Structures are given as structure tokens and as C-alpha cells.
Amino acid sequence: MSLINDLVSIVGAEHVLEGEEAAPYLSDWRNRYKGRAQAVVRPANTQEVADVVKLCARYEVPMVTQGGNTGLCGGATPSNKGDAVLILMTRLNHILNVDTVNDTITVQAGCILQQVQEAAAKHERLFPLSLAAEGSCTIGGNLATNAGGTQVLRYGNARDLALGLEVVTPEGDILNGLKGLRKDNTGYDLRNLYIGSEGTLGIITAATLKLYPQPAAECTALVAFESLDDALYMLNYSRKGFASRLEGFELMSDYCLKIVNECFPEQSLPLSLDYPWYALIHIADSDSEEQAREIFHRVLEQALEDDIIQDAVLAESLQQAHDLWHLRESIPLAEAMVGQGIKNDISVPISRIAPFVDDTNTALQSWYPGVRHIIFGHLGDGNLHYNIGAPVGEEEGFLSKQEEAFKIVFDSVVDYDGSISAEHGIGQLKKDMLPDYKDEVEIAVMRKIKRALDPLGLMNPGKVIDSVDFDY
Amino acid sequence: MSLINDLVSIVGAEHVLEGEEAAPYLSDWRNRYKGRAQAVVRPANTQEVADVVKLCARYEVPMVTQGGNTGLCGGATPSNKGDAVLILMTRLNHILNVDTVNDTITVQAGCILQQVQEAAAKHERLFPLSLAAEGSCTIGGNLATNAGGTQVLRYGNARDLALGLEVVTPEGDILNGLKGLRKDNTGYDLRNLYIGSEGTLGIITAATLKLYPQPAAECTALVAFESLDDALYMLNYSRKGFASRLEGFELMSDYCLKIVNECFPEQSLPLSLDYPWYALIHIADSDSEEQAREIFHRVLEQALEDDIIQDAVLAESLQQAHDLWHLRESIPLAEAMVGQGIKNDISVPISRIAPFVDDTNTALQSWYPGVRHIIFGHLGDGNLHYNIGAPVGEEEGFLSKQEEAFKIVFDSVVDYDGSISAEHGIGQLKKDMLPDYKDEVEIAVMRKIKRALDPLGLMNPGKVIDSVDFDY
Numbered sequence: 001m002s003l004i005n006d007l008v009s010i011v012g013a014e015h016v017l018e019g020e021e022a023a024p025y026l027s028d029w030r031n032r033y034k035g036r037a038q039a040v041v042r043p044a045n046t047q048e049v050a051d052v053v054k055l056c057a058r059y060e061v062p063m064v065t066q067g068g069n070t071g072l073c074g075g076a077t078p079s080n081k082g083d084a085v086l087i088l089m090t091r092l093n094h095i096l097n098v099d100t101v102n103d104t105i106t107v108q109a110g111c112i113l114q115q116v117q118e119a120a121a122k123h124e125r126l127f128p129l130s131l132a133a134e135g136s137c138t139i140g141g142n143l144a145t146n147a148g149g150t151q152v153l154r155y156g157n158a159r160d161l162a163l164g165l166e167v168v169t170p171e172g173d174i175l176n177g178l179k180g181l182r183k184d185n186t187g188y189d190l191r192n193l194y195i196g197s198e199g200t201l202g203i204i205t206a207a208t209l210k211l212y213p214q215p216a217a218e219c220t221a222l223v224a225f226e227s228l229d230d231a232l233y234m235l236n237y238s239r240k241g242f243a244s245r246l247e248g249f250e251l252m253s254d255y256c257l258k259i260v261n262e263c264f265p266e267q268s269l270p271l272s273l274d275y276p277w278y279a280l281i282h283i284a285d286s287d288s289e290e291q292a293r294e295i296f297h298r299v300l301e302q303a304l305e306d307d308i309i310q311d312a313v314l315a316e317s318l319q320q321a322h323d324l325w326h327l328r329e330s331i332p333l334a335e336a337m338v339g340q341g342i343k344n345d346i347s348v349p350i351s352r353i354a355p356f357v358d359d360t361n362t363a364l365q366s367w368y369p370g371v372r373h374i375i376f377g378h379l380g381d382g383n384l385h386y387n388i389g390a391p392v393g394e395e396e397g398f399l400s401k402q403e404e405a406f407k408i409v410f411d412s413v414v415d416y417d418g419s420i421s422a423e424h425g426i427g428q429l430k431k432d433m434l435p436d437y438k439d440e441v442e443i444a445v446m447r448k449i450k451r452a453l454d455p456l457g458l459m460n461p462g463k464v465i466d467s468v469d470f471d472y
Numbered sequence: 473m474s475l476i477n478d479l480v481s482i483v484g485a486e487h488v489l490e491g492e493e494a495a496p497y498l499s500d501w502r503n504r505y506k507g508r509a510q511a512v513v514r515p516a517n518t519q520e521v522a523d524v525v526k527l528c529a530r531y532e533v534p535m536v537t538q539g540g541n542t543g544l545c546g547g548a549t550p551s552n553k554g555d556a557v558l559i560l561m562t563r564l565n566h567i568l569n570v571d572t573v574n575d576t577i578t579v580q581a582g583c584i585l586q587q588v589q590e591a592a593a594k595h596e597r598l599f600p601l602s603l604a605a606e607g608s609c610t611i612g613g614n615l616a617t618n619a620g621g622t623q624v625l626r627y628g629n630a631r632d633l634a635l636g637l638e639v640v641t642p643e644g645d646i647l648n649g650l651k652g653l654r655k656d657n658t659g660y661d662l663r664n665l666y667i668g669s670e671g672t673l674g675i676i677t678a679a680t681l682k683l684y685p686q687p688a689a690e691c692t693a694l695v696a697f698e699s700l701d702d703a704l705y706m707l708n709y710s711r712k713g714f715a716s717r718l719e720g721f722e723l724m725s726d727y728c729l730k731i732v733n734e735c736f737p738e739q740s741l742p743l744s745l746d747y748p749w750y751a752l753i754h755i756a757d758s759d760s761e762e763q764a765r766e767i768f769h770r771v772l773e774q775a776l777e778d779d780i781i782q783d784a785v786l787a788e789s790l791q792q793a794h795d796l797w798h799l800r801e802s803i804p805l806a807e808a809m810v811g812q813g814i815k816n817d818i819s820v821p822i823s824r825i826a827p828f829v830d831d832t833n834t835a836l837q838s839w840y841p842g843v844r845h846i847i848f849g850h851l852g853d854g855n856l857h858y859n860i861g862a863p864v865g866e867e868e869g870f871l872s873k874q875e876e877a878f879k880i881v882f883d884s885v886v887d888y889d890g891s892i893s894a895e896h897g898i899g900q901l902k903k904d905m906l907p908d909y910k911d912e913v914e915i916a917v918m919r920k921i922k923r924a925l926d927p928l929g930l931m932n933p934g935k936v937i938d939s940v941d942f943d944y
Contacts, residue, residue, distance in 0.1 A: 099821065099823050100708070101704060101708060101822055101823035102821040102822045102823040102824075102854070103708075103711065103822070104821070145657065146657050146661075148655055148657075152654070152655065157655065159661070160632070169913060169917065173913045173916070174913065175911060175913040175914055175917065176911050176913070177911060177914060179821070179889050179890070179891070180821040180823075180889070181819050181820070181821065181854060181889075181890065181891050181894075182624070182819070182822075182852075182853040182854055182855070183620055183624065183629065183819045183850075183853045183854065183855045183891065183894040183895050184819060184891035184893075184894060185617065185618050185620075185668055185891070185893050185894060185895055185896065185897045185898070186891050186892060186893045186898060186902075186906060186909075186910055187668075187898060187906065187910065187914070187915075187918050187936055187937060188665060188668065188669055188673075188917075188918045188921055188922075188936075188937075189618075189631070189664045189665060189667065189668055190914060190917055190918070192661045192664035192665070193660060193661060193664070193665055193921075195661065196657055196659075196660070196661055197660055197661075201660075213711055213712045213715055215715070232573060236572070236573060236575075239575065239685055240685045240758075241758075242758070243685055243687070243716075243758030244715075244716035244717075244758070245716075245758075286712075286713075286714070286715030286716070286717075287767070295759070347653050347654070347655045347656060348653070349571065349574040349576070349651070349652040349653065350573055350574045350575070350654075351571050351573035351574040352574075378655075380654075381654040381655045382574070382653060382654055382655065383654070383655045417651050417652070417653075418651070418653065419651070419653050419655065419656035419657070419658050420658060421656075421657050421658045422653075422655040422656060422657060423655050423657055424657065425657045426657070426658060426659060430658075434658060434659065437658075438658055438659065439647060439648050439649060441641060441645045441646065441647040441648070442647055442649060442659070442662060443659075444645070445641065445647065445660075445662055445925065446659050446660045446662070448924045448925055449660055449665075449921060449924060449925075450660075451924065452920045452921060452923065452924030453917065453920055453921075464659055464660075465659060465660075
């Protein structure tokens with residue numbers, strides 16, 4: 001029990017959880033992954049994180065870092081071995097600094113994303129990272145997984161919003177990179193190496209993030225297309241017409257809207273469901289509501305005239321805009337209510353989306369006739385949630401076919417130069433598949449880095465990549 | 473001579489240069505660094521680069537990669553030992569693909585930056601990287617050094633414009649990452665590791681880059697400030713007022729404009745030189761010239777009214793805008809004509825620029841009374857070219873004091889949480905100083921990565937960081 005005693009001496013007895021107290025942190029929120037741990041520890045600050053890591057390194061005990069536990073790939077759940085210590089970051093929840101001249105905010109890793117957004121808003125600034133879990137995910141987790149969300153088109157992923165990081169290395173050293181610099185060419189870009197590494201190379205304890213001016217006005221429209229090609233044409237049209245005003249371009253198949261309509265009849269659909277594809281287009285303007293609406297009208301009218309879009313409704317009020325977004329946000333819920341499904345989070349070059357969807361739909365239908373296609377996502381980023389529902393009445397055992405479905409979809413993704421995980425990461429879900437779908441030289445370099453920075457393989461083992469390969 | 477024979481068998485005799493033919497590539501364009509090499513080779517394509525690297529690795533021969541040879545830190549010049557092979561990338565100069573739906577361009581590393589800009593323009597797209605050497609620097613060099621330039625404020629550094637890379641590793645393997653994906657969370661971000669690594673981890677042979685819509689109109693103004701604080705206030709004001717229209721905010725001290733005026737009297741100054749600080753503000757609008765001018769007028773009038781700026785001239789024509797930019801671009805030339813100088817390329821958080829300049833000026837004056845301060849740069853990025861001229865009449869031997877001057881400036885940079893190299897990189901110029909001015913944990917992690925990816929230390933040795941440290 002000397003590990004536990006030593007942990008207690010670092011963080012205090014009330015912050016070393018075992019048994020029942022530890023249980024909530026040992027499975028993910030969807031209950032897809034369950035693990036065990038020697039203890040869950042809740043350090044209060046960076047120094048305590050470093051001391052815990054040093055201790056675990058000395059005992060050669062694996063470490064799993066957890067923030068809001070909202071991940072979708074099991075990246076924050078320990079293995080079943082029970083040898084790990086789970087480091088919970090939620091007490092590192094302080095906004096350290098807001099600098100309105102430098103337009104930066106420095107926050108501890110355990111801050112909730114919404115807390116960061118609100119701290120920025122209090123200073124009349126925008127922190128643009130926005131995603132469904134923003135009320136409970138932590139910024140540390142967002143950075144560790146390079147989270148995306150709905151405003152990537154304009155502001156980029158979590159990666160693009162981070163100027164500097166503080167990181168505890170696998171040896172328990174503190175790397176102090178919390179500089180709010182927009183330019184720094186003094187050697188290797190370690191910041192981007194830690195971002196997206198899912199806790200396998202070190203623990204992000206704080207970050208300095210970019211802030212933006214708040215927009216003067218926002219505007220949302222729902223539009224209907226005759227084909228996916230037209231949707232892509234409209235995306236290009238929007239990039240040109242709205243330029244940097246364009247913040248979101250969210251594609252939805254007719255089937256997505258149909259199930260939302262069935263499950264939530266109280267949500268009114270402002271367009272008929274006569275077309276196969278729809279998109280929510282969202283813009284923000286720095287000048288005025290009037291200008292935003294005028295430009296939106298102009299672009300939509302031209303698109304109608306050019307037969308790129310078949311129908312359109314421009315939200316007339318904030319409430320209407322909210323209602324339109326609510327349709328989009330209700331898709332995953334409707335999906336779950338309608339039946340079992342296999343989720344994909346893939347990306348391909350935007351120019352190849354239409355043939356990718358055609359080909360992959362066909363391949364899936366010949367594999368399992370009648371599967372339902374639930375396709376929606378961030379078209380502007382080439383990122384589709386290309387989900388597959390069991391055929392009606394054939395729910396039983398469908399999820400056990402997940403690996404077969406993954407193989408069909410991922411083979412197609414690779415044919416189209418895409419990525420098998422656009423925004424959710426690898427975690428434990430896709431770790432074993434990754435080497436089959438990624439450039440082998442890239443895999444070899446990743447492994448060299450993992451081995452160099454974490455030679456004992458203690459940082460979040462069993463996630464992303466193993467320290468050793470079988471040829472080693 | 474079997475290395476040379478083997479090189480000839482890969483690239484052909486006419487592309488293995490020795491003696492006189494090799495000489496132009498063995499010193500940098502400013503003639504500050506001179507080196508020697510066994511040969512200069514000019515591979516024709518990625519496979520030939522890989523074959524050359526494999527060969528050099530087999531012979532354990534150091535490799536130095538060179539593009540347009542426009543660097544400022546000696547990063548592309550071999551050492552004096554004469555054991556290296558210099559790999560010249562200029563034959564890899566093909567635009568491989570322009571995808572206007574995906575808004576990407578894929579280019580070989582030896583393409584001249586201007587060639588990339590022009591290929592984009594031919595398709596009515598903007599490739600926004602822009603810097604003084606764009607007529608001769610290569611995109612591979614831009615990526616290897618993470619080049620900045622004048623549009624970073626809006627579009628970011630070279631790093632921010634690259635979606636994927638093809639890289640030849642130190643073993644001569646080809647890493648194929650040329651995917652035009654805007655989202656890909658499948659493991660470690662190797663792309664950003666190679667970008668900015670100055671050829672010390674591998675050789676970038678091609679890249680897929682982001683394209684943007686061409687702006688409908690551009691507008692430039694020259695404004696005068698009573699203080700550096702006012703300039704910073706105006707920057708913030710501009711970020712709010714112009715939002716994403718703001719593309720450049722280039723600071724110049726009165727002394728910079730004075731020497732331009734002395735050296736190039738034919739360039740007319742549209743404002744009096746009665747104020748200590750000036751800035752060029754540049755915006756681009758996606759809608760119309762009319763709108764751009766109207767917004768610019770509105771923001772400038774408000775700033776005058778609020779006493780943030782003292783005077784302003786808005787270019788009335790493209791020629792006038794060009795003339796204003798020409799003033800800015802003439803500063804380095806005027807600087808060279810006026811006398812010997814020590815160049816700095818530093819960044820600090822934007823909010824700390826004013827006290828940094830005050831304190832550092834004072835420290836330099838007490839070190840060497842009468843030194844001239846030539847201060848200009850990309851204020852919007854916190855990046856100053858904080859240059860130091862010999863006092864008038866005291867040219868002799870001033871450059872030999874470079875190390876003393878660096879120490880004063882860099883100590884101050886570190887006090888202000890800044891970077892000793894904002895955009896020019898480390899090369900050989902700052903390699904030995906780097907460990908004194910960068911977080912020691914970061915240095916240790918960098919060294920681990922260098923050692924893991926280039927264990928023989930053959931990739932551009934003597935640049936950025938050594939494979940071993942003295943404690944090793």
C-alpha cells in the first residue's frame with residue numbers, strides 16, 4: 001500500500017479515491033468501456049500533477065489522465081488490468097489570466113470548455129471552440145484530443161486555438177510553454193505534438209489560447225439541395241460569397257431530418273422533406289445584423305437563381321436560428337431512439353465527398369441489405385458522421401458487426417485519401433486498426449516518438465499506439 | 473570516390489556538382505556563412521531524394537538540404553568540415569495538383585513561393601504566404617523554417633497553411649502525408665513536427681496547402697501615433713473594427729521612415745515625421761472596394777476623434793498603396809546603406825511590447841551609448857525586427873559586439889516571456905544560444921526527438937539542436 005500512502009501524502013487523503021468512490025471514473029459516459037485502477041487521484045495544481053507522475057514513474061505504474069470524461073473512443077478509461085492510477089484533472093479549474101491586448105486567455109486544463117467561453121465573453125471576446133459536450137468537457141481533454149466542433153471552418157480545431165501549453169512529462173518534469181506568442185520559431189513544435197496525443201506523451205496542465213472579437217451579428221439558414229454535388233457547389237459558392245464570415249456548413253441527409261421529425265414532432269420543419277440533402281449555413285458578421293442579412297439574402301437568391309439550391313429559409317430571429325440548430329443537434333438523439341447504430345467520424349478531401357458517399361453506400365448495401373444511412377456532419381471540413389443503422393427490425397446483434405462495417409467504411413476512406421478519425425481521436429476504439437489504415441512510415445515515426453518520450457510506456461497505455469511493435 | 477559514383481548513378485553526372493560548380497550553394501546569399509561539401513546533388517523527384525538519403529545514411533555522410541538559399545540564420549549552409557552532401561531541391565519544382573473544390577494546392581518542395589501564388593491565382597484563389605524573398609525562396613524552405621511574412625495576422629505562418637506533407641526520413645523512407653484533409657485526428661501531429669525543424673528531422677519533398685478566395689478589394693493606410701501604447705490601442709481597435717478583414721499591421725519607428733527618406737528621397741512621405749511611431753494598416757474585403765474604403769474611413773475617423781492616431785493617409789489608388797508598402801519594404805535597404813547593424817527577430821506578447829521596447833532601449837544605451845534603434849515589424853503578431861545600428865561614426869568593429877548585444881536583447885526577451893527567433897528560425901546563428909533562452913524541459917524533449925528520429929545525427933548537423941548534450 002505504499003503507492004497509495006505516497007499519493008495521499010501528495011494530494012491529501014480526500015483526493016485519493018478507491019472502491020465505490022472511484023467507480024464513476026472507471027467507465028466512459030456511454031458505458032462502452034470499463035476499466036479498473038489502483039486509485040483515482042485528484043491533484044490540485046500542476047506541481048501536484050508532477051509529483052504524482054514522478055511517483056508513478058518511480059513505481060512504474062501506468063497513468064491515465066481524465067478530464068470531463070466525454071470522449072467517444074475510450075481514451076480516458078483505464079484497462080482492465082487494474083494496475084493504473086487515474087489522474088483526474090478537474091480540480092485544476094482556474095482561469096489564470098485574460099489578456100485583452102494580447103487577445104489571449106490562460107487556463108488550467110481542468111476548466112470546463114463553457115467556463116472558458118464565458119470568461120472570454122466577460123471580456124467581450126470570443127473563444128470559438130464549441131461542441132455538444134461544452135458544458136462538461138474540459139479544455140485539457142479538448143486539447144489532448146484536438147477537438148473540432150461546429151466552428152472549425154472559420155476558427156480551426158482546438159490545435160489552431162492554442163498558442164502555448166504547460167505539460168507534465170512522463171518523468172514528472174514541468175514543461176513551461178505558456179507563452180502567448182503568435183510567432184516562435186525556436187525549434188521543434190512540441191505544442192502540436194502534445195495536442196492530439198491523447199495523454200500518451202505527457203499531461204497537459206494548462207494552456208494559453210487565442211481570443212477573437214465577438215461578432216456583431218450572426219445569421220443561419222436552412223437550405224435544400226437536389227444532390228450532394230449541389231451541396232458541395234454551394235459550399236464553394238459560400239466560401240466565395242461570405243468569405244471569412246462563413247462559420248458553419250452542416251450537411252444533413254433527408255433521412256436525418258425525417259427521424260428528427262418523427263422523434264421530436266414538436267420541432268417544426270421549416271422546409272418540405274422533398275429533397276435528398278439539406279445544410280445549415282451559419283455566418284457571422286463583424287459590422288451589423290443588417291449587413292449580415294443583406295449578404296445572406298444576396299447569396300441565397302443567386303444560388304436559387306442558379307439552381308444550386310432548391311429551397312431556403314433564413315432565420316428571422318435568434319429563436320428561429322436556435323430552432324434550426326436544434327434540428328441539427330437532435331440528430332444523434334433521434335438516431336439513438338430509432339435504433340442501434342455504428343458511428344463513424346471520417347473525413348475525405350471535400351472534392352471527393354460525393355463519390356465517397358455513393359461508393360460506400362453501395363458497398364454497405366451489398367454487405368448488409370437494408371442498412372440505414374444516417375449521414376450528417378461538417379461538410380466545410382470534409383468531416384462526415386457517416387453512421388450506419390441496423391435495418392428496421394434487425395436490431396439484434398447488429399452492433400457485433402461493427403468490425404465488419406468499420407472495415408468496409410475504412411477501406412473506402414483510404415481509397416479516397418481520407419482519415420478514419422476526423423475529430424474523435426483513436427483512444428482504445430481504433431488503436432489496433434490504426435496501423436492498417438495509416439501510412440506505415442508515419443506509424444513507424446509515431447512509435448519512435450512514443451518510445452523516446454515515454455520509454456517505460458506508462459502514459460495512457462493501450463491508447464493511440466503501443467510503444468513497441470511486433471517486429472521490434 | 474564511391475560515394476560520388478553512387479550519387480551519379482542516382483541523379484546522373486550532370487546533377488552531381490563539385491568544385492566551382494558547387495561553390496554558389498556553399499555560402500548563404502549574404503555571405504555570412506561559408507561551408508564545404510563533398511558534393512552538391514540535384515535530385516529530380518522524391519524517389520531520387522529518398523535514394524540519395526539512403527545512400528548517405530549507408531555511408532554515414534551528413535546531409536544539408538537547400539531550397540532557394542534565402543535564409544537568414546545559415547540553416548542551409550554546410551559546416552566547414554567538408555564531409556556533407558548538399559541536397560538541392562530546386563528540380564522538384566512542379567505544381568502537382570490544384571483542387572478548387574477542396575481549396576488546396578499540392579506542390580513539390582522546390583517550387584518558388586511566387587510560382588505557388590501564381591498557380592493559385594490562375595484558379596482565382598489566394599495562396600496567402602507572402603514575404604520579401606518570394607521571388608526566389610522555395611516553399612520547402614518556407615515550410616522547413618515555418619516562414620512568416622506580412623499576412624500572418626490573418627492567415628497564419630507557413631505552418632497554418634499546410635494540410636499535409638510528403639517527407640523523406642533520415643533512413644530514406646518516404647512518408648506520404650499528402651492528404652488535403654482539414655481534420656485528421658489519427659495520432660501524433662508529425663506534419664507540425666517537420667514544419668519548422670529546418671531539415672534536422674527529415675526532408676520535406678512536397679506539401680498540400682490551403683487556398684483561400686481572392687479578396688474583392690484591398691486597402692492600405694499609413695497612420696501616425698504619439699506613443700507605442702497608442703499603436704497597440706489602435707491594433708486592438710482595428711481587430712474589432714475590421715475583424716477578419718485585417719491582414720497587416722506593420723509598425724515603423726520615425727527613425728525607420730527618416731532613413732528611408734534620406735536614402736530614397738524620390739519616395740515621397742505622405743505624412744510629416746513629427747511623431748515617434750507609424751504603422752501601415754492593410755485590410756482586404758470580400759465584397760467591394762466601396763465597402764472596404766467606407767469601413768476604413770469610419771475606423772480611422774473614430775480613431776482620430778478618440779485621439780488614438782494623430783494623422784492618417786488612406787491610399788487612393790493601387791499605386792499609392794504600393795508606394796506606402798514600398799516605404800516599409802525599403803527599411804532593410806536603408807538600414808544597410810546607413811551603416812552596420814545587428815539584426816534581431818524577436819517576439820513578445822503584444823501586451824508587453826511597449827515596456828519591452830522601453831527597457832531594452834535603455835539597457836542598450838547604457839551598454840553602448842549612442843546606438844541607433846531601428847525598430848519595425850509585424851505588430852499584429854508581436855514580432856519586432858528590433859535592430860541595433862552602430863552609433864554614427866563608430867562603425868568599426870561594431871559587428872564584433874553582436875554577441876554582447878544579443879545577450880542584452882535576449883535576456884530582456886526572456887524577461888518578457890518572448891521568443892529570440894519569431895520567424896527566421898535558429899539555423900547555425902542561434903543554435904548555441906538556444907539552450908540559454910528556452911525552457912530546459914523543452915530543450916530536453918527536443919533532444920530526445922532529434923535522437924529518436926535521427927540517431928546518427930546526419931540530418932543538417934550543427935543546426936537547431938545537437939543530438940547529444942554534454943550531460944549525456
